[in-house]
Amino acid sequence: MHHQLLPITPVLDRYIANASYFRQGADDYCEFKMVPRLFSVLFFVIEKKQSLEMSYGGGNYTFSPNSLYAFGVGNLPAAFQVTSEIEVILVQMHPGISCLFHNDDAYISTNQRFDISDTDQSIKDLNEKLAYANSIILKWQFIQEYLIKKFRSNFPEKYGAVAKAVDILRKKSGHFPVKSLSEQVFTSHRNLNYLFMEYIGFSPKKYADIIRFNSFVNLYMQKPEFLSDIALQCGYHDLSHLNKDFMRYMGTSPSDYFENFSSDVNNWCELDYLKP
Incomplete structure (x- = not known):
């Protein structure tokens, strides 16, 4: 599978953590598991290609050609299976941006996938532009123009506490006492817990656990030593706790996961976000 990072216009830097273009040929095959998602995601299936499949928390989902999807943050086992020709653009938003995009509390979209292809006229117009644009650069330009209009609103003052807390958890790899946070x-x-549910979708403790798990995966991949x-x-104070987290988040054991890991596509941006 071909993977290409897309440049983000400066005005969107505070909203978007990562943007990627993925392409796979008709005769190729790709299958991979995803670590729990720290970011809410916009998923643009472009061109008139075949669909791809995703298993997510025990359910199976199909992505239709020329369709647009949104994901909240997630901690359920997730895997993609791409068996056909496909082109997608994936946009990962910084923690907390989901609430601004959906105009809703973030917990509503947690562990959810929504088809947003026909939610309003602006999305319909964007989808039509993507279908007829003749280059990835032009498609990405249309997407960014749409997002600039979508993110016109300013952050509420109360979001500042969430942003600071997320930054602390990221720098501490999730290993930080929540009571001190x-x-x-x-x-x-109590207020921080409420704000996290509103802007992130998880409680501070659960979000810290997800960051800790992702940090472990990232560190082990960079420097494989004793688990x-x-x-x-x-x-992690013992391996049994780590093994439980692997089964909870990945649906597999650590050894099976790392044996089949593909660094090109497996975790997109989540792990890069937690690099030291």
Whole structure:
């Protein structure tokens, strides 16, 4: 599968963490598991290509050609199986942006996939432009123009506490006492929990657990050593806890996951976000 990072216009930097173009030929095959998603995602299936399949939390989903999808953050086992010719553009939004995009509390879209192809006229217009544009650069230009209009609203002042808390958890690889987190961002534990559900979709503790797990996967891939040593660095006190997290998030054991890992497409941006 061909993977190409797309340049992000500066005005969208505060909203978008990563944008990628993926293409696979008709005779190719790709299958991979995804780590839990820290970012909400926009998924643009472009051109008149075949569909692709996704298993997600025990359910199977088909992505139709010329369709647009949105995902909230997720912690259910997820895997893609691409058995046909396909072209997609994937846009991953910074933590907290889901609420601005959907005009809703983020927990509503957590672990959910929505077909947004026909939700409003602006999406219909974008989808039609993508279908007839003759280059990836032009398609990406149309998508960015749509997102600039979508993100016109400013961040509410209360979002600042969430942004600071997420930054602390990222820098600490999720290994940070949640009770101290609210003190660090000058709010109550109850209020921070409410704000995380509104802007992130998970409680601070659950989001910290996801970051810790992703940090472990990232660190182990960069420097494969004894699982127990790296697990300890990431705040796991024993391998049984790590194994439980692998089954919970990936539906497989650590050894099976790393044996079949494909660094080109497997985790897109989640792990890069947590590099030291």
